[in-house]
Amino acid sequence: MARVGVFVCFCGANIADFVDVPTVVEEAKKIREVKFAIDYKYMCSDPGQQMIRDAIVQHRLTSIVVAACSPRMHEKTFRKALSDAGMNPYLLEVANIREHSSWVHQKDKKAATDKAGDLVRMAVAKSIANEQLHEISVPVTKRALVIGGGIAGIQAALDIADARIPVTLVERSPSIGGRMAQLDETFPTLDCSQCILTPKMVDVASHPYIELIPYSEVIELDGFVGNYKAKIRKKASYVNFKSCTGCGACWQKCPVKVPNEYNMGIDKRKAIYTPFPQAVPNKPVIDAEHCTYLLKGKCGICAKVCEKGSIDYTMQDEIIEREIGAVVVATGYGMWDAKPYEEYGVGRYKDIINSLEFERMVSSNGPTGGVPMRPSDGKIPKTVVFIKCVGSRDKAKGIEFCSKICCMYTAKHAILLHHKVHDSRAYIFYMDIRAAGKGYEEFVNRAQVETGAVYLRGRVSKIYQKGDKLMVRGEDAQIGQEVEVEADLVVLATAVIPDKGNPALARLLGISYDKYGYLSEAHPKLRPVETAKAGIFLAGCTQAPKDIPETVAQASACAAKVCGLFAGDTMKKDPMVSTVSREFCSGCQNCVKVCPYQAIVTEDIPLGHGSKEMRTVAKINEGVCQGCGSCVAICRSMAINLAGFTDPQIINEIVAI
Amino acid sequence: MKKVTYFPGCSAHGTSEEFDQTVKMVMKTLDVEMEEIPDWNCCGATSAHTMNESLAYALPLRNLVLAEKLSNDTMTIPCASCYQRLKVTKVHMDENPELAKKINTAVVGEGEYQGKVAVKSMLQYCYEDVGLEAIKAKVTNPISGMKLACYYGCLLTRPKAITQFDSPEYPMSMDNIIEALGAKATPFDFKTECCGASFSISDTEVVLQLSGKILEMAKESGAHGIVVACPLCQSNLDMRQPDIEKKFKVKYDLPVFYLTQLMALAFGFPKEKMMFAKHIVPVDGALAHIGEVIEEPKKPAKAKKAVQAESEVE
Numbered sequence: 001m002a003r004v005g006v007f008v009c010f011c012g013a014n015i016a017d018f019v020d021v022p023t024v025v026e027e028a029k030k031i032r033e034v035k036f037a038i039d040y041k042y043m044c045s046d047p048g049q050q051m052i053r054d055a056i057v058q059h060r061l062t063s064i065v066v067a068a069c070s071p072r073m074h075e076k077t078f079r080k081a082l083s084d085a086g087m088n089p090y091l092l093e094v095a096n097i098r099e100h101s102s103w104v105h106q107k108d109k110k111a112a113t114d115k116a117g118d119l120v121r122m123a124v125a126k127s128i129a130n131e132q133l134h135e136i137s138v139p140v141t142k143r144a145l146v147i148g149g150g151i152a153g154i155q156a157a158l159d160i161a162d163a164r165i166p167v168t169l170v171e172r173s174p175s176i177g178g179r180m181a182q183l184d185e186t187f188p189t190l191d192c193s194q195c196i197l198t199p200k201m202v203d204v205a206s207h208p209y210i211e212l213i214p215y216s217e218v219i220e221l222d223g224f225v226g227n228y229k230a231k232i233r234k235k236a237s238y239v240n241f242k243s244c245t246g247c248g249a250c251w252q253k254c255p256v257k258v259p260n261e262y263n264m265g266i267d268k269r270k271a272i273y274t275p276f277p278q279a280v281p282n283k284p285v286i287d288a289e290h291c292t293y294l295l296k297g298k299c300g301i302c303a304k305v306c307e308k309g310s311i312d313y314t315m316q317d318e319i320i321e322r323e324i325g326a327v328v329v330a331t332g333y334g335m336w337d338a339k340p341y342e343e344y345g346v347g348r349y350k351d352i353i354n355s356l357e358f359e360r361m362v363s364s365n366g367p368t369g370g371v372p373m374r375p376s377d378g379k380i381p382k383t384v385v386f387i388k389c390v391g392s393r394d395k396a397k398g399i400e401f402c403s404k405i406c407c408m409y410t411a412k413h414a415i416l417l418h419h420k421v422h423d424s425r426a427y428i429f430y431m432d433i434r435a436a437g438k439g440y441e442e443f444v445n446r447a448q449v450e451t452g453a454v455y456l457r458g459r460v461s462k463i464y465q466k467g468d469k470l471m472v473r474g475e476d477a478q479i480g481q482e483v484e485v486e487a488d489l490v491v492l493a494t495a496v497i498p499d500k501g502n503p504a505l506a507r508l509l510g511i512s513y514d515k516y517g518y519l520s521e522a523h524p525k526l527r528p529v530e531t532a533k534a535g536i537f538l539a540g541c542t543q544a545p546k547d548i549p550e551t552v553a554q555a556s557a558c559a560a561k562v563c564g565l566f567a568g569d570t571m572k573k574d575p576m577v578s579t580v581s582r583e584f585c586s587g588c589q590n591c592v593k594v595c596p597y598q599a600i601v602t603e604d605i606p607l608g609h610g611s612k613e614m615r616t617v618a619k620i621n622e623g624v625c626q627g628c629g630s631c632v633a634i635c636r637s638m639a640i641n642l643a644g645f646t647d648p649q650i651i652n653e654i655v656a657i
Numbered sequence: 658m659k660k661v662t663y664f665p666g667c668s669a670h671g672t673s674e675e676f677d678q679t680v681k682m683v684m685k686t687l688d689v690e691m692e693e694i695p696d697w698n699c700c701g702a703t704s705a706h707t708m709n710e711s712l713a714y715a716l717p718l719r720n721l722v723l724a725e726k727l728s729n730d731t732m733t734i735p736c737a738s739c740y741q742r743l744k745v746t747k748v749h750m751d752e753n754p755e756l757a758k759k760i761n762t763a764v765v766g767e768g769e770y771q772g773k774v775a776v777k778s779m780l781q782y783c784y785e786d787v788g789l790e791a792i793k794a795k796v797t798n799p800i801s802g803m804k805l806a807c808y809y810g811c812l813l814t815r816p817k818a819i820t821q822f823d824s825p826e827y828p829m830s831m832d833n834i835i836e837a838l839g840a841k842a843t844p845f846d847f848k849t850e851c852c853g854a855s856f857s858i859s860d861t862e863v864v865l866q867l868s869g870k871i872l873e874m875a876k877e878s879g880a881h882g883i884v885v886a887c888p889l890c891q892s893n894l895d896m897r898q899p900d901i902e903k904k905f906k907v908k909y910d911l912p913v914f915y916l917t918q919l920m921a922l923a924f925g926f927p928k929e930k931m932m933f934a935k936h937i938v939p940v941d942g943a944l945a946h947i948g949e950v951i952e953e954p955k956k957p958a959k960a961k962k963a964v965q966a967e968s969e970v971e
Contacts, residue, residue, distance in 0.1 A: 342826035345846065464846035466877065 002128045003035040005061040006120060007052055009043035009068035011098055018102040020113040024067065027117040031124050035059050044074045049081040056085040063127035067095040067120050090133035090575065090644060095123035118657050125656035129648040133575040138623045140226035141325040142566045143168065147218055147505070150178020151548060152330035152540025152555045154200050159559030160328075161209035165566055168322050169204060170232055171214045173261075175279035176201055178332055179541075182262060182356065184363040184370075186548060187412040188443035194278060194365070201280040213320065215285055221509050224599070224624035225535030226325045226571050236315040238286035238294070239272070244310040246274070246282045250302035258290045260367070264357040266375070267367035272302045277365065286311075326535045326565050327509065328558045329519060331502060333541035336391040336398060336495035344387075344463045344492070350376040351470055352463065352490045355386075355409060362416045371420050374489055377468070381488030384417055385472045386410045386428045387460050391495030393431060399495045399516060404545040406493035407434045411447035413491065418451035426453040427485050429460050429474050437547070456483060463490060496545040510598050511536055519543055529557045533597065534626070537561050576627035576644040578620050584639035585617040591631035591640060592618060599624035600631060661782065662724050662732040662774065663691040666700060666739035666888075673736070673888035675932035679917035680735050680779060686795050686924045687787050691733075694723050702738035703855050706745075715764040717746035718757065722767045724774045731775045733782040735917075737812040737887035740778040741819075747776050748819050778813055780886045780916065781822045784830040789837045797925040799839025802949030805914075806845040806880035807831040808871065810852060810890040825849070831916060835884055838923040841951055843878035847871045852893045861897070868893045869901040872909045882912040882943040884919060891915060895937050912940040 006028040010016035021039045028037040036059040040048045043066055055061060064087070066078050071094040079089035097116040105112035142165055146157045149171030157167045169176070180186075181201075183193035204210050213232060220231035239250075256271035269275075271290040274282060292299040293313060303311040335354050338346045346352055351374045353361075364370040374381055388406050391398030407430070414426040426447075433455070435441045447453045458475035465471070472485045498517040499505075506513040511531040512520040519542050522530040529537050539555040540546065546554070565571065580591075582605060592600045599621050607613040618640070620631070632640045638647070661684075669677035684691050697720050706713035720743060724732050734740040750757035751772045761770050777785065783792065809828050817825040826849060832842035850871055853864030872894060875883050885891045895913040902908055918931045922944075933940045 342824055345827070348827070348844075462846075462850075464874065466874075 002033045003060055003062045004031070004033045004065060004124050004127055005052070005055050005059060005063075006034055006037040006065045006067065006124065007043050007048075007055075008037070008039040008097075008116075008120070009048070009066065010039065010041045011043075011069060011102075012041065015068070015098050015102045015116075018106050018109055018112045019097060019116045020109060023113050024097070024116045024120060028065075028067075028120050028124065031121065033128055034124060036061065043068050044077050049077070049084075052078065052081045053085040056082070056087050061087075063091040063093070063130050065093045065095055065120060065123040065127055067097045067116065067123070069098040070094075070096045070100075088132035088134075091127065091130050093123040093127040093130065095119040121656040122653040125652035126649045129646065129652050131643070131646070133643055136573040136575055136577070136622055137570040138224075138226050138573055139570050140566055140568070141228070141323045142166070143322065143324045144326045144328060144562045144566075145170065145218070145228070145230050145322065145324040146328045146330060148172075148178070148330035148332055148540075148542070149176030149204070149212075149214070150330060150332045150540065151180040151197065151200075152332070152542070152551045153178070153328065154197075154204055155552045155555035156328045156330060156537075156539050156558045156562075157210050158200065158203055158207065159556050160562050161207045163559070163563045164209060165563065166209050166211065168211045168213060168230075168232075168324065170216050170218055171212070172217055173275060174215045174237070174273075174283075174285045175275045175281065176204060176212065176214065177276070177278070177280065179356075180548060181276060181278070182264075182363070183359055184366070184416060185412065187408045188437070188439040190412070190415070198278045198280075201278070205280045212281070214281060216320070218505070218508070219319075221327070224621055225533075226565070227623060228324045228327065228535065230322050230324055230327075232320040232322065234318040234320055235285075236288065236317050237283070238288070238291075238311060238313055238315045239284055240308075240310040240312055241281065241283045243308045244283045244306075245308060246284070247307070248284075249305045249307070250311065251284055253301050253305045255299070255301065256290050256292055258287060263360045263367040264354075266357060266360055286313075326537065326562045328537045328539055328555075328562065329505070329509065329511075329531075329542055330539040330555065330558075331499040331505065331519075331542045333496045333545065334499055336497045338390050338492050338494050340397040341390060341492075343461065344390075344490075345465070345470075346492070349463070349465060349470060349490075350374075351381075351488070352492060354492050354494045355406070355413065358413055358491045359409075362413070362420055372417065372489065379488070380421055382421065382424045383485065383487050384424060384426050384489045384491060385460075385470075385485050385487040386413060386426060386491045386493065387472075388428065388430045388493045389459075390492040392493075394495075399497070401495075401516070401545075402434065403493075403496040404434070405496060405547045407432075408437070408440055408443065408547065410491075410493050411435075411444045411453075414447040414451050414453035418453075426451065427472075427487070428453055428455050429472075430455060430457055431459070437549070458483075496541065498542060502542065509533070509536055529554060529561055534624075535565060573623070574627065576642065577622045577625035578627065578629070578631050578640050578642045579622075580618045580620055581639045581641065582617045584637045586637045586639070587616040587618070588636060589616075589618065590634045590636070594630045594634045596628065596630065597624050597626050599626070659689045659786070660729050661689055661691055661786070662727050662729045663693045664697055664700075664720060664724070664732055664734045664739060664743065665693065666734060666736040668736050668888035672892055673915070675935050676735050676888060676891070676915045676917060678930070678932060679915060679921045682926055682930065683783075683917045683920045683924065686921075687783075687791060689787065692727055692729060694720060694727070694732075697723065700736075700739040700742040702742045706742070711760055711764065713742070714746050714749065714756075715760050717743045718750060718760055718770060719765045719767055721747060721750070721772075721774065721776075722761065722765060722770050725771055726768070730773065731777055731782065731786065733777050733779055735779040735886070735888075737778065737810055738889060740776070741812040744776045745819055747772065747774075778820075778822070778886065780809075780813055780831055780834075781820075783834060783916075783920075785822075789833055792834060792920070793837045796838055796923045798923055800919060800923050800947050801839035801841075802946045802951060803840040803882065803919075803943065804843050804880050804946070804951065805835050805840050805882055805884050805919075806843050806875035806878050807835055807848055807884045808845070808852075808875070808890060808894070809848050810885065810887045811849060811854070813886060814849065831884060831886060834916065835919065838919055840919070843875075843880045845875060845878045845880070847874040852890050854889055854893070857889075857893050857897065861900070864893050864897055865901050865904050868897055869905055872898065872901060872911055873907070875911055876909050880911065881946050882914055882940070884914050884916050886916045898938050910938065910942060912936060912938045912943045914940070914943075 216234040254270035257268035259265040260269040392403040460474035537558040540551040604614040701716035853867040
């Protein structure tokens with residue numbers, strides 16, 4: 001015979017103002033199995049928990065119902081109270097009479113009280129069928145995979161490795177460094193981006209706990225948290241990194257010229273190249289799409305000039321497999337293509353560039369030696385118009401969100417322009433100046449005061465050419481007039497968009513992404529680093545636009561999460577997972593299709609005892625299962641059972657009302 | 658032989674008679690038979706839609722209903738304003754059949770509106786239904802040597818959600834037709850800027866400013882003349898040109914052609930039939946360029962790139 005204890009919480013006034021708590025207690029007492037019922041002002045407080053612990057012992061209770069707030073708030077608290085009293089924690093049921101009753105029925109106390117009573121009756125009925133459950137232990141492979149070698153991936157890898165946990169860092173391009181390696185100086189302190197980044201890049205390469213696999217991509221991820229298996233395709237570099245000294249003879253002699261990605265296509269690189277002088281690893285690769293020898297079998301100059309004989313045209317892509325326990329995704333961002341802004345003449349005028357192109361021009365290691373130049377004629381621009389929010393905050397043509405970093409880097413660009421071309425002037429068209437951050441507002445003020453940058457609040461409606469000038473026509477909303485600026489160069493702060501490969505990568509990893517292609521965090525406020533899939537974490541702009549300090553903070557947060565996950569030899573996991581009764585399973589595999597976590601596979605078992613004929617049944621990996629119950633609902637044979645939500649439990653609940 | 662329903666609009670019978678006449682000549686050459694809507698009425702532009710929404714829908718709706726009584730699936734309209742009113746009405750009525758029914762029974766009373774006739778501007782019809790190849794095939798007297806700035810105005814391609822035709826900011830359909838006739842379309846940034854429209858009458862100063870800017874940019878593009886497909890554009894740019902020249906003390910001398918006038922010329926119709934006498938700015942100077950060879954500008958010497966410039970980098 002079940003002996004249920006019911007504990008009804010006032011939650012201060014939150015519940016008691018709209019639900020008559022003593023009535024709920026009296027109603028509970030009428031249930032045959034309820035041997036003890038009581039109310040208290042704050043059940044989650046220490047005295048409240050003590051009441052539960054005492055009652056369990058005194059009244060020899062077999063299950064507990066707490067009628068209080070959402071189980072998301074305090075289920076863990078009350079489960080712990082049960083354990084402390086020597087009771088299996090999963091014999092607890094929470095009746096949510098706050099979010100589900102008092103908060104939503106504030107105008108009708110009687111109805112709210114009745115509903116609270118019903119919720120308690122259901123919980124009591126369910127708890128009677130509760131079974132003792134035990135946490136699941138899952139073994140952990142203590143190696144992390146970091147995807148993307150920009151500042152986010154670098155920081156995450158270093159922090160994890162510093163905790164003496166091995167890291168495999170996979171980078172798509174020939175060198176790590178990412179977008180930050182393309183930047184000149186960084187806001188709000190104007191310290192040189194390269195100078196603060198390259199030491200970290202070198203640390204990555206030399207760290208005993210980091211395995212750097214450049215020029216490669218993750219192509220497969222199987223398994224579950226703590227026990228993933230990753231397949232990595234290492235693209236053929238056609239250069240033997242072991243013997244190559246990085247002397248540079250090959251790329252000096254290579255006759256093929258290709259637009260240079262590192263310099264945003266402003267100048268050319270060779271078909272055999274290192275992306276930039278500070279590259280890590282500092283070894284060249286051959287770009288197979290452009291190399292004459294690989295395409296047509298002619299040329300071979302790089303092989304001739306290489307003293308070490310490091311060039312190997314026969315090299316093939318290589319598949320590397322690694323067992324890992326956690327993944328940090330840090331694939332970074334790209335720039336939105338401003339083509340839809342036809343009124344700006346994007347694509348028709350050479351002297352309209354985007355901010356990253358401008359960044360390369362003012363970079364001292366950039367294609368123009370650190371001095372901005374007009375792409376059309378190479379002249380040094382004196383009047384530069386910066387237009388913010390091109391594509392951002394623009395539902396009609398671009399993207400709804402704010403790209404967050406443009407206000408700050410445009411202020412920086414105004415300052416850099418002034419530093420490089422003293423007699424120049426920057427005009428900045430803006431919607432709002434969003435300078436929330438430490439030292440940010442001061443930095444924007446600096447741009448305005450020190451460099452005399454003219455901030456014009458308003459949108460640009462048209463850009464047209466007049467002679468060799470670009471006429472930028474816009475609104476100055478603060479004086480309510482149309483203004484026209486005769487510009488030498490126009491720089492568009494185009495929207496920050498996620499990497500194009502994100503949707504494919506998300507599918508490969510089994511995580512979700514939003515309509516823009518940003519990877520989705522598990523909770524926008526309280527779990528901003530985790531994904532919905534256990535053991536996969538997000539760092540940097542792959543999740544949303546953010547600046548360097550925020551990216552680094554998130555990357556370190558990822559590292560903390562990974563270290564936490566790897567703290568023990570095994571991981572504990574809630575036992576609310578599904579199991580298949582093989583004898584009932586018809587092998588239809590509908591559950592395999594509906595499982596959002598890819599936790600269900602199939603296995604072949606003998607048709608009958610000792611039989612040689614086989615039949616297929618579903619098999620659930622309890623390490624991956626998150627207990628969502630989709631498989632239970634779809635199963636026609638009622639062969640799947642979700643612990644904590646079994647058929648008898650649910651039926652009891654329904655019968656109770 | 659194609660057949661198409663024709664809605665001339667009021668200006669075709671008055672100020673833009675030369676548009677109407679040349680449209681008819683051109684369509685005949687292109688093997689398109691035009692069937693004018695019997696008893697058509699005013700489209701309502703531009704007064705109705707600024708004053709009364711129902712009236713703004715009712716006037717074009719009657720024309721749409723009448724057009725459905727003919728057997729053609731497409732209607733073409735030379736005037737950009739008429740086109741805009743009829744197309745807006747069609748799109749909104751198609752989206753909201755209830756409203757169409759209400760307005761139809763209350764005001765129009767010519768039968769039920771079914772939304773089965775496509776509404777296209779003359780430009781769109783030539784470009785989409787006739788096609789560049791068919792136009793090219795009929796060219797007997799190419800107008801090569803002429804450099805022309807194509808001016809679309811505000812209504813032919815905008816708003817995009819309504820017109821569903823060409824780019825709203827930098828359209829190219831008319832440019833392509835002009836080039837099919839042998840002329841050269843100049844790169845013209847002001848092709849969709851506002852000419853001032855009907856302010857021509859109520860506040861002429863506005864038109865002098867706006868149309869003045871368009872003429873200035875057309876001249877700058879190197880054009881001998883401007884091509885339009887809208888009676889109001891034509892009248893503002895042509896009729897107001899002397900005033901503009903006087904006001905800003907400049908000389909543009911840019912004749913403003915209807916697209917169909919140039920098509921008819923290229924199709925071999927004699928110049929006398931184009932009613933050029935109705936133009937304010939004489940066209941002869943521009944037409945004299947026909948037959949000239951346009952020298953392609955030499956490619957500019959390779960822009961100096963990536964020069965390790967006399968930089969002030971610290």
